[in-house]
Amino acid sequence: MVNKYFVKSVAASLVLSFSASQAFADDVDFLHWWTSGGEAAAVGVLKDDLEGKGIGWKDMPIAGGGGDAAMTTLKARVTAGNAPTAVQMLGYAIQDWGDQGKLANLNDLAASEGWDAVVPSALQAFSKHNGDWVAAPVNVHSTNWVWISKSALDATGGNAPSTWEELVSVLDAMKANGITPLAHGGQAWQDATIFDGVALSLGNGFYKSALIDLNEDALGGPLMVEAFNRMATLRSYVDDNFSGRDWNLASAMVINGEAGMQMMGDWAKGEFLKAGQKPGSDFVCVRFPGTQGSVTFNSDQFAMFSGSGSSAAQEAMASSVMNPVFQSAFNVVKGSVPARTDVPDMMFDHCGKKGMADLAAANAAGSLFGSMAHGHTVRPAIQSAIVDVVSAHFNGEFSAEEAAEEMVAAVAAAR
Ligand code: GAL
Secondary structure: OOOHHHHHHHHHHHHHHHHOOOOOOOOEEEEEOOOOHHHHHHHHHHHHHHHHOOOOEEEEEOOOHHHHHHHHHHHHHHHOOOOOOEEEEEHHHHHHHHHOOOEOOOHHHHHHHOHHHHOOHHHHHHHEEOOEEOEEEOOEEEOOEEEEEHHHHHOOOOOOOOOHHHHHHHHHHHHHOOOEEEEOOEOHHHHHHHHHHHHHOOOHHHHHHHHHOOOHHHHOOHHHHHHHHHHHHHHOOOOOOOEOOOHHHHHHHHHOOOEEEEEOOOOHHHHHHHOOOOEOOOEEEEEOOOOOOOEEEEOEEEEEEOOOOOHHHHHHHHHHHHOHHHHHHHHHHHOOEOOOOOOOOOOOOHHHHHHHHHHHHHHHHOOEEEOOOOOOOOOHHHHHHHHHHHHHHHOOOOOHHHHHHHHHHHHHHHO
């Protein structure tokens, strides 16, 4: 049954696009890191939407998964007095820029469009700074996913793993079948993205205590040692050329049957879709084994820099991004789920529908946590200290016990 609301929204959106077709004085100079095939397709949805509303577009893509390079470029541009109009930003990075007073206030727009009623409080915690809306959330990604080649899984017996032990036996079976069991890109942010799932698989309490509350007993305790032992186990399933590989090239290894699975946020689904693959027939999406019922999320938000470009164009962009019709069209392509709770899941595939259901269930159950790897548990300075220890261990610099000790020391030094 077609959702009447959704049809009305489509109609309203079309009227809006014709009526608001006035050109804006400035283009929107948008800095982001969406450069893979799937991401570029999603950016295309955004660009078409804005141009349909007469908003010009100056694209500033900065390649580098996870956004570290983009954030470095942003800092340089702001220091040079040349801040972009709008920036893709994650979690606590928004709070850091809010502390510096650089972000435009979007309260009037948020009030006129009722954002408070439809954006989950877990996201508002990052979209707002001192109670003011300073960013518009376009999506909710989550990182505790595993993307498994259906044919590779069938060759192991066809049962997707739901526990750590089952995961290891599927990886072993894939190794015996002669393919790379785990496709991975050896970049710190990707090592950390796997760590999100591994840490969460050791319990909600451990994840929260160690990576959100920064409790020293958790950071240096036996479960942290076990987390690093599990990371060492996973390290034994990657291929010899993993170091430095971009995440979307790891996705391609699963897509082309060279590897069995990838542990990555659901932006990876955008690559499978772009390659014409379908969930269920070509690939299987499962929550990282042991994390079912919980979600580690990261929301891509558009922060507007005050005084950079026309505030009218900034508000028009924020309004477009928050439009329910756009939120559906963009997230279907991006692999994420809508940031608004009032968008129907009718356009989403099985994995998208599962992502939306998991998010709502975790939010209701108190098992919705920010992603450490993608800036949603602690401020950037502490997050990068944690990521450095995870990546150093993954590259053999520490034993599990040494890594747990390093974790305590690194976090203490960064606080
Ligand atoms: C995340 C971001 C995603 C995607 C991913 C890979 O931080 O939220 O949208 O860009 O990095 O680069």
